[in-house]
Amino acid sequence: MRNSWDVVIVGAGPAGMSAAIETTKHGLSTLVLDRQIEPGGQIFRSVASSPLIHELGGDYAAGRPLAQRFLACGAQFEAGANVWDISPDQIYFSQNGRSQGVRCRQVLLASGAMERPVPLPGWTLPGVMGSGASDVLLKSASLLPQGPVVLCGNGPLILQAAVHLHHYKVPVRAVLFTGRLRNALLAMRHMAGAFARPAYFLHGMSMAAQTFLKHKCIFGAHDIRMEQDSPGGLKISYTGRGGRKTLAAATVLLHEGVISESRITRLARCRHQWNERQRYWHVSADMWGQTSVPAIRTAGDVAGVRGAVAAQAEGSLVGLDICRELGRLTTAQRDAEATFCRRVLWRCRALQPFLDQYFAPLPSMLQPADEAVVCRCEELTAGQLRKIVQQGCYTPDGLKAQARPGMGTCQGRMCGSAVVEMIAQTQGLPLESLPLYTAQPPLFPLRIGELVAMRSSADSL
Known part of the structure; x- marks a missing residue:
């Protein structure tokens, strides 16, 4: 090369x-x-x-x-x-x-x-995966999750997964929606932008209608937990209208947006x-x-x-x-060739405020329970991390130095967002004041031998 x-x-x-x-x-x-x-x-x-x-x-x-x-x-x-x-x-x-x-x-x-990682109690159990991960398996390997399936969350991939599972006749026990009705009402303020892409908007409405009509849908679900019920089985408990309830499933698909x-x-x-x-x-x-x-x-x-x-x-x-x-x-040539793409991008940007508001995540869903594993690499729970934050930690990098979240194989990819949410809530800080972990090379795990043997085009390390 x-x-x-x-x-x-x-x-x-x-x-x-x-x-x-x-x-x-x-x-x-x-x-x-x-x-x-x-x-x-x-x-x-x-x-x-x-x-x-x-x-x-x-x-x-x-x-x-x-x-x-x-x-x-x-x-x-x-x-x-x-x-x-x-x-x-x-x-x-x-x-x-x-x-x-x-x-x-x-x-x-x-x-x-x-896909946004959402550390819920039991999210590391076999049979629990992201809705996006299920979609990747379907596209790349033609694999479907074992039924019955429970879908949990708030976002367009929940609707897409529900439609695909019905098409391939995978039984769905229930769809637990965690979003708020208020979000749908607030999204109406951006309805004019939604019609900038009418076909896309109507396709989304069609997926929602299919999901509501063909599956048992539970709205306002929260405090969701998964437990191993039996070999190959999961018990999902949640709080909804009427109090605490449980469901049994072989697979749970989670999704709280992208x-x-x-x-x-x-x-x-x-x-x-x-x-x-x-x-x-x-x-x-x-x-x-x-x-x-x-x-x-x-x-x-x-x-x-x-x-x-x-x-x-x-x-x-x-x-x-x-x-x-x-x-x-030239600038004139660039602008002439860019005309169509700029129109397309304008339509997409006009629609986005509607989608962002409609599928806005519920803040409480992004606050992990104390027993939930937040850092999968280091097996650190939210309770362990909160204790250190309460002792006077104010930044993700500070928490990383004290307790090691973000120092494992994924380099904070899975725990970064949850750590920010916990620090913001515990210390009363605005989220926008808390950047994610400082990224350092190598971004992915490397063998020492690779670094020793590596030669760039200019010099060797």
């Missing part, structure tokens, strides 16, 4: 693929790195090869032509590549047990989004901003993806969750501006 590129793109989801199509079309050498073995990201996971392409809906099927254009565009796609350090002109990544560095003139971070995957942008020391409605941090960037760090750009859900259509538009816009920056397009 060559050691110097015009553009290096981290992430081969809809944003990364669209950007690569633009940069290669205008003659820029482009390297695309992704952890997965196929392009598509989370939303279009295995879209180029899935045998279920026509069963999972038109939104998913729309990713196949994009993936095919990406694979044919001339960009070099490196699958199974874990990026573990980054600077404005150099990227370090591990692939097949070997680390290397490459230089570039522009970096595009398109790492997408992740948040930006910000570890790599924090590692790059980009400026971030707080999404108050959805309660998460995302990188701050302009329409052309430029961050606070020169030569580092972002596109897609890493800069605010807006979905696949918006991510494709953003990727194309960023790709076009990179071409302008590197002398392949």
